[in-house]
Amino acid sequence: MENKENVALTFYSEAYESSIHSYTLPEEQLIYTALPAAALARCEQERDRTPVLIVAENKLAGFFVLDAGEAVKEYTESSGALLIRSYSIHPDYQGNGIGKKSLKLLPSFIKKHFPTKNEVVLGVNHKNTAGQHLYKRSGFVDTNRHIFGSQGKQFVYQMDIKKA
Numbered sequence: 140m141e142n143k144e145n146v147a148l149t150f151y152s153e154a155y156e157s158s159i160h161s162y163t164l165p166e167e168q169l170i171y172t173a174l175p176a177a178a179l180a181r182c183e184q185e186r187d188r189t190p191v192l193i194v195a196e197n198k199l200a201g202f203f204v205l206d207a208g209e210a211v212k213e214y215t216e217s218s219g220a221l222l223i224r225s226y227s228i229h230p231d232y233q234g235n236g237i238g239k240k241s242l243k244l245l246p247s248f249i250k251k252h253f254p255t256k257n258e259v260v261l262g263v264n265h266k267n268t269a270g271q272h273l274y275k276r277s278g279f280v281d282t283n284r285h286i287f288g289s290q291g292k293q294f295v296y297q298m299d300i301k302k303a
Contacts, residue, residue: 146200146240148248151179151190158199164227170290171267175202178225191248193228193241200232201241205253213286214260214295221253223261226270242277246300257300262286262293271296 151159159175173181175190182188187208193201203226211222228238249256261279263270271294275281279296286293 145196146237146244147194148241148244149192149194150252151182151192155192155199159202162199162202162229165230168227171264171270172227173225175225175227178202178204188224193237195232195237199229200237201226201228203227205249205259207253207256211260214262214284215258215282215297217258219256220258220260220297221249221256223259226261238273239277242274242279245298246278249300259298259300261296262288263296264288264290265292265294266290 159179162175164172164174178188179190182190182204185206185208187206189205189207191203191205192199193203204224206222206224208222211220214220214222228241245259249259259279260282261274263274265285274296279298282295282297284295286295
């Protein structure tokens with residue numbers, strides 16, 4: 140478990156199952172991300188997807204998925220990349236720096252658990268300015284590439300794990 144000032148990244152465990160299923164987001168955020176319960180169900184079907192918990196004070200504060208599957212190729216040509224999916228911070232923890240702390244922990248978490256990976260990519264909706272600012276402040280850079288998702292244009296952001 141990677142820890143930064145009482146914020147930690149850890150793999151999903153059943154100890155958090157009830158927290159995952161009671162986790163909600165405001166409608167305006169659901170436009171841009173999936174709820175953890177839905178993302179977790181997809182992880183159970185697609186073994187290239189790994190659910191990761193953001194834990195603060197031993198409580199579920201956020202969630203995301205690291206995807207090593209074929210979808211990564213839509214975002215980068217690098218074979219050493221992971222794709223972040225379904226990133227969210229629980230509303231009770233938003234605005235407290237937990238998002239930034241969790242993303243700052245990402246390089247060491249990946250180096251430890253995915254040693255063959257050297258890059259993380261994600262797509263952020265062009266209307267999701269809060270997400271764009273968070274990712275940029277946390278070490279991601281805009282690749283100037285775009286993909287089109289279910290909610291329109293997404294900017295492709297990248298973080299070089301070896302330099303982070």
